[in-house]
Each structure stands twice: as C-alpha cells, then as structure tokens.
Amino acid sequence: MSKSAKNSKSHPSAEPGDDIEEVIVEHIRTRVLIGALPPGTKLGEELLAETFGVTRSRIRQCLQRLSYEQLVELKANRGAFIASPGIKDAKDIFEARRVIERVTTEIVARTVLTHRLRDLRRKVDAQETAALHGNRKMAITEAGDFHRRLSSLAHNAALAGALEPLILRTALIFGLYGNSGAMFSVAEHHHRILDLIEIGDSNEAASAMERCLYALEGNLDLRRVGDAAVDVRRVLQRIL
Template identity: 35%
Template sequence: MHLPDAPPANTTPQAPGHHAEESDESSIQKHLSGAIYEHRVRPGTKLPEADLCRIYGVNRGVIRKVLDRLATDQLIELIPNRGAFVARPSVELTRDVYALRRILEAGVVRSLAKAPFHPWLEDVRQQVDEEREANRLGDTGHYIRLAGKFHLDLAAATRNTALEQHLKRVVSQTSLMVALYDVPGTNTCSVHEHLEILQAIEAGDYNRAERLMEEHLLGCERQLRLSDDEAQATDLAKALNPVSPRGVPSRPNGMQIAS
C-alpha cells in the first residue's frame, strides 16, 4: 500500500506477509483517524471502501479491518447496507461527554496536585510552549493535536492505566464534536489556561486545580455552536492527500485532539 505522499519506501522498510498487512492497517488507521481529528474529513462524511482502496492502494480486506477498528473507537459508524460514515455525535451526547470529561479530569488534576512530586511536569510545560507556538504560526492541525495531548498527558501522569484509556476514548469523542460544532476561527483550548492548571498542580493547590480544569472544559464546550449541526461536505481524496511542506502526509499519526 502507499500512504498519499508517503516518504520514500527505503525509509520505512516493510515486513513481509502478515506483518506487512498489519503494518498497512496500522498506518492507514493512524492516517485516517488523524484526518478526522484534524477536521480534514468532516463528521458525516461517507467513507466508500472503493475510494479508500484507491487512495491507499490496498485491498478491501485491509480497508475493512481499518474501518472495524475505527468503529470500535467510535470514530466512524458502520451502517448496514449503507457503509461507513465518520461519526456525527448529537448535541445531547456532546453535552454529556463534556460533563463526563469534567468529572474525570477534575479527578485527574486533584490526584496529581496531591502527589508530592511531579516529575512529568517540565515535559508537559514545554509541550504547552510548543502548543502556543503552533497556535501563533497558525499550524492548526499541530495545535489541535498538542492541545488534546495536554489532557491525555495529565491522565497518563496519574499512572492509572484504566483512567488513561478511558479518557483517551472520551477525548477522541470530543475531538469529533469539535470537528462538528466548532466555530471557524476559534480555538477550543486556551494555552494560558493550560499553564494555570499546571501552576495549581505544582503548588499542590488541588481545589484550585480542580476548579480551573472544570472552568477550562466548560469554556471549551461553550465555544461550540451546539445548535447548528450542519456538516460541511468533504472531498475525500483531497482531504486524505494533504501535501505538507516536507512532502509527507501531514502528521498521520493518530490521536491527539482538541478539547
């Protein structure tokens, strides 16, 4: 298979047989989910198998496995006799998921602030600097990914795997919601608020950390236009074939989202 505008083959040696197929599936999954998270492929977009086979240069078996995985992550919906569509979460579900995030993430920052040491904190702080820079440069995809990563990194810092995995899924869901309901030109995560949350954790002020996180997530939710659910049409081939300055797919590697 080929990823659109992928780096030369000799930089990414492929294992033979089954391993090559598995590697195809993983690469396509990351590329496609990245395109969804970065809002290049809008919620509600149909994902015809034949188009995806052509775009990625693989057979239907590979594409079906990828679609199954994306459905498990709730990023797409598989509708019998109609095919695969990028998920379109309802307004009601959007509000519920943000409420869930407030509960989970208030708990995350509370437990982090109560810990005596914060060995992870400098790394996350540096990343927030990167987030600010990406925002300043107008590198929206990178910015959205880093903004989402902030929330996942805090969850990871608790070293509670169950919590981390659960939050990953919920943050993914909100990413789709942002793609569906955001107002063009607004940013859903405030870099300044991220830094304030880190300061409160560092100071051990768990009440403040918890309050700041709740307000931050409420602010994110308020920026969404939750009365208008009209998705814009997506040109699939164009969206999945982005040309970045380095001539490789613009950051196909998965996850990282807005909040």
C-alpha cells in the first residue's frame, strides 16, 4: 500500500470546504482534553505531517495555533510539546476560573429555565459513573463539559470565551497533578450547584461554584509525576 493511501486512512476526515488546519487543531485539542496526550508529550512535525497527510508547513501553523491557546509549548531547537503547567500556573488558572464562573453561575441561576438543567444533571451522572469505575480521563472530560455547558447558559460570549482555554488548561493540570478520587467528590458539588440554580438562589449557587473549584484545586496532588510517554501516532489515529 502506498504511503499516501496509508495517510488517507490515518488522519481525521474533513467535509468539503472544511479548514483542514482547524480539523487537525481540534483533533489534537480533543485528545489533550481527555488526557490521551499528557503534558510533556513531544509532537514531532514529521510524525504529525505523516499522520494527518499534510505538509510540515501546515503542521507548523497548527502548532502555532495550539501554542497561542497555551496547550502546546514551542521550544527552540527542541520542537513542540504538550504544555506542562507548573504549580503557580495551576493556582492562577483556578483563581481565574473562580472569578469567571462565580459570575456565570449567578447569571444562570437568575435566568435559566428548569428544563435546561436536565442535560447538566446527566453530565454529572456520567461523571460519577466514570469516577466510580476508575475512568479518570472520562470523569475529567465530563466535569469539564459540565462547567462549559453551564457557562454557556449565561449567554455571555465574552465570559464563555475566556473560560474555554482555562478548562483546557485544567485538563493539562489534572494530567500532571490529578488523583483518582477527585472527580467523585467534585460531582457532589455539581449536584449541589444544580439544586441551588433550580430554586433560583443565585448568590448561594455562585458561592457553591467557588467552593467546587476550591475543592477541585484542593484535590490536586502537587507531588504527582505525569503519565508515562504515549504512542502519539496511535493516539491521533484513534477515532473517538
């Protein structure tokens, strides 16, 4: 089988008119979010070009975009690596999230219709199930999606836009410092937040969100070493 034929099977498919660079960036971004590409993983240009069936110049553009989102670190004479947030970075990110999500939660509690919360409750249930079965990656994914979708219900694009990169960075933080028990306890906070939103108690719901994020940060094991190296080609070829 020719090299081009192999590549056509390995890279993510794009619909006619799609921006292939956006497809590649989203493909890598998603795998960062679920923890499949842990912090410190090297992203070689040649390997990525072969995997996605594009030129190295396109891969460089993708890596630049991911670097702008602070998901990738570009190191001179060494290449591109999945970012590895330090302890100070982790604290700063959680502080920023508490500021933003306190506001969005308060808005949602004042304005949301009750039926819009059903999907969020299903998210929390899925998070609990994943945590119960020891699936830390899935639990982190569901928890991040809970916060993202709750924020979107505030209908404030500026706040949601500021929160999104912080949620992605949080996935990296848990790739380095997370522990298996954190997500189950955080799910209890999520249930409490939804209960308060449902009765319209905006101030207490906002405070509950702050407590949730403090608990999430408090569950980090700052002595933990990140996951072992992964097979980047296999991870990127895997279909979710």
